[in-house]
Amino acid sequence: MRTQVVIIGAGPAGLLLSHLLGLDGIDSVLLERQTAEYVQARIRAGILEAGTVELLRQVGLGDRLDVQGMEHRGIYLQSPGERHHIDFTDLIGRSVTVYGQTEVTKDLMVAREKAGRLAYYEASDVAVHDVSEKPHVTFVDGDGTARRIDADVVVGCDGFHGPSRASIPDPKVWERTYPFAWLGVLADVAPSTDELIYAWHPDGFAMHSMRSPRVSRFYLQVAPDEDIERWSDDRIWTALSERLGVDGWTLETGTITEKSVLPMRSFVTTPMRHGHLYLAGDAAHIVPPTGAKGLNLAVADVALLARALKASFRGDDQLVDAYSETALRRVWRCTHFSWWMTSMLHRHGDDFDAQLQLSQLRRTVTSTAAKTELADNYAGLPL
Ligand code: APR
Ligand code: PHB
Numbered sequence: 001m002r003t004q005v006v007i008i009g010a011g012p013a014g015l016l017l018s019h020l021l022g023l024d025g026i027d028s029v030l031l032e033r034q035t036a037e038y039v040q041a042r043i044r045a046g047i048l049e050a051g052t053v054e055l056l057r058q059v060g061l062g063d064r065l066d067v068q069g070m071e072h073r074g075i076y077l078q079s080p081g082e083r084h085h086i087d088f089t090d091l092i093g094r095s096v097t098v099y100g101q102t103e104v105t106k107d108l109m110v111a112r113e114k115a116g117r118l119a120y121y122e123a124s125d126v127a128v129h130d131v132s133e134k135p136h137v138t139f140v141d142g143d144g145t146a147r148r149i150d151a152d153v154v155v156g157c158d159g160f161h162g163p164s165r166a167s168i169p170d171p172k173v174w175e176r177t178y179p180f181a182w183l184g185v186l187a188d189v190a191p192s193t194d195e196l197i198y199a200w201h202p203d204g205f206a207m208h209s210m211r212s213p214r215v216s217r218f219y220l221q222v223a224p225d226e227d228i229e230r231w232s233d234d235r236i237w238t239a240l241s242e243r244l245g246v247d248g249w250t251l252e253t254g255t256i257t258e259k260s261v262l263p264m265r266s267f268v269t270t271p272m273r274h275g276h277l278y279l280a281g282d283a284a285h286i287v288p289p290t291g292a293k294g295l296n297l298a299v300a301d302v303a304l305l306a307r308a309l310k311a312s313f314r315g316d317d318q319l320v321d322a323y324s325e326t327a328l329r330r331v332w333r334c335t336h337f338s339w340w341m342t343s344m345l346h347r348h349g350d351d352f353d354a355q356l357q358l359s360q361l362r363r364t365v366t367s368t369a370a371k372t373e374l375a376d377n378y379a380g381l382p383l
Contacts, residue, residue, distance in 0.1 A: 003029045003118075005309065006137045006151040008126055009158035010039055010119060012101060013281030013298040015108035017155060020306035022115055023059060026313060029149055030119035031126050031139055033158075039121075040109060043186060043258060046100035046211060047196070047292035049380025052299045053097050061107045068212070069099040075378065077365050078199035079358055083246045084365035085195070091372045094379040098196075100211050101295050120147075128154055128167045132275035152276065153309060157302070159282040160267070168274040176339065178264040178288060180204070180346050181226060185218040185236055186211070189254025198290070198345055199244050200361055202354070205290075205346045206243035208251075216254070219262075219289075221346050226261050264288040264342065266335055272301075272324040280305055285331045287338035290345060296380055297334050301327050303383050330381065337377040 005021055007014045010032035018028045032039060048056070053069070056062055073089040089095050112119065122142035129136050136150045156164020165171070191210040199206045204221030211217055218240055222231075237253045244251055267286040272279045281298030304327055308319035319326075344360050364370045 001029070001147065001149045003027045003149060003151050004313065005029075005153045005155060006031065006135075006149050007155045007157055008128070008137065008164050009033075009156065009162055009281075009283065010036075010121070011157060011159055011281065011298070012104055012108070012295055013283075013302050014155075014157035015105065015112065016299060017157060017280065017302040017306060018117060018119075019061070019108055019111055019115075020059060020302060021309065022117055024306070024310045026309065028117065029151075030117070031123040031137065032119065032121045033123060033126070034121065036109065036119075036121050040102060040105050042102065042105075043184070043260075044101035045289055045292045045295060046098055046103075046209070046217070047296075048097045048099055048104075049296045049378075050094040050096065051380050051383040052296050053099075055299065055303055055383055056104070056107075061104075061111060064103065064107055065097070065099050068103065069097040070210070070213075071095050071097050072195045074375065075195055076193065076197040077361060078197055078244070078246065079361050080201060081246055082365075083197065083249075086365065086371050086374060088375040088379045091368070091375040092379060094375075096379055098210060104295070126158075126163060128156070128164055128277060131167055131277035135276040152313075154277045155305065156277065156279045156283040157281050157298075160286050162283050164277065164279060164283055165269060167277055168269070168271065168279070171269045171271070173270075174266075174268045176266040177224075178266075178342060178346070179224065179348055180221050181224045181264055182219045182262045182289065183222045183226065183228070183231060183236070184258075184260055184262050185220070185240075185256055186258040187216050187218065187254045187256045188214065189216050189252050190214055191216045192250065192252045197244055198341070200345050200347075200357060201243040202347065203239065203243055206240055208240075208244055222261065224263060228259060228261055231259065262289065264290075266339055268328070268331055268335055270324065270328060272327055273320070278305055278320075278323060280327075284327075285335065287335055288342045289338075290341040291334075291338045291378060293334040293338050297331060300330050300383055333377070333381065
């Protein structure tokens with residue numbers, strides 16, 4: 001089989017890339033290790049930058065987003081007893097939208113079905129070959145048939161654990177692990193807040209997010225090796241109430257439907273291209289979730305790559321040649337922002353560190369310059 005672009009991984013990066021290429025008349029085939037149902041049900045963050053929303057609308061993916069997405073003017077930043085609103089719309093004229101990654105994935109899958117584009121789910125033993133000369137990919141499909149696809153270009157959208165990255169020789173890797181993790185909780189309860197709350201607390205960071213008017217999402221800072229069995233529903237609600245509490249406010253509780261421990265790391269590999277192989281999304285970089293940049297960064301990569309590949313197929317290689325360097329500028333901006341939010345809000349180190357964090361928080365909620373810097377990064381730079 002032959003196609004123009006083989007895309008490995010049908011997460012948001014792979015699905016969106018194939019959608020964008022399709023709009024430009026470029027053929028692609030998607031290879032995904034999991035089933036479509038599994039990919040669709042994976043719980044991930046759900047904050048879309050202004051530019052991500054704009055792009056999804058422009059490419060015909062805005063219908064459900066415009067009805068179900070909840071536009072937020074800003075966020076709350078909290079230290080014990082004090083909750084401050086940072087109003088992005090007032091500060092910079094942009095907002096963010098709460099719309100689950102599961103919903104973005106669903107919209108992309110529906111668009112894909114309609115367009116009748118080829119995808120192999122449950123593909124195993126995916127391997128990338130000869131990316132310098134004659135790129136091709138081999139794999140075993142869901143029925144056990146061994147297959148080979150030749151392509152002009154292979155794009156690794158296969159996430160942090162995928163195989164594509166290994167085909168880039170002599171990569172330079174930057175990595176930071178954090179001495180804490182998040183306990184993520186999904187609950188059937190109306191949000192007790194109109195916008196997200198990020199709270200510093202002596203017991204550890206806590207956050208109140210949401211998925212819909214009836215479903216809330218929460219996070220608690222825990223140890224990286226935390227045993228989830230130690231977190232009964234009662235203990236979770238007590239910790240959330242304490243860490244998120246301010247006078248005159250009550251956290252509504254409900255049925256917890258999912259809980260899991262999420263590791264936190266920063267990771268960047270360069271270059272993001274070798275020969276005819278390109279990397280996009282989590283395959284090339286991971287940010288800790290504080291600030292919700294993961295999905296938005298993946299969208300930015302593939303928006304850039306789709307434009308570059310379109311030009312390249314028309315004979316102009318300027319953009320593909322610049323892809324890695326251009327993408328990495330945004331990657332490092334988001335890597336810094338996510339690291340900064342994470343470092344400011346999570347308890348680590350000693351009392352001296354805590355005082356520095358509180359000072360930084362105070363500065364961030366009181367200085368217009370500091371608030372604007374946060375708003376600009378959180379709502380996202382233009383694509
Ligand atoms: N063969 C085929 N597919 C694979 C393989 C493989 N060997 N290994 C991984 N994959 C698939 C995964 O099953 C997954 O569906 O690649 C996909 C990668 O998807 P994500 O991990 O969601 O990565 P990406 O699409 O870059 O996501 C962007 O959104 O919420 C965030 O955490 C998410 O930050 C990430 C971002
Ligand atoms: C989420 O809703 O899952 C979420 C929101 C904001 C973050 C991280 C996660 O910074």
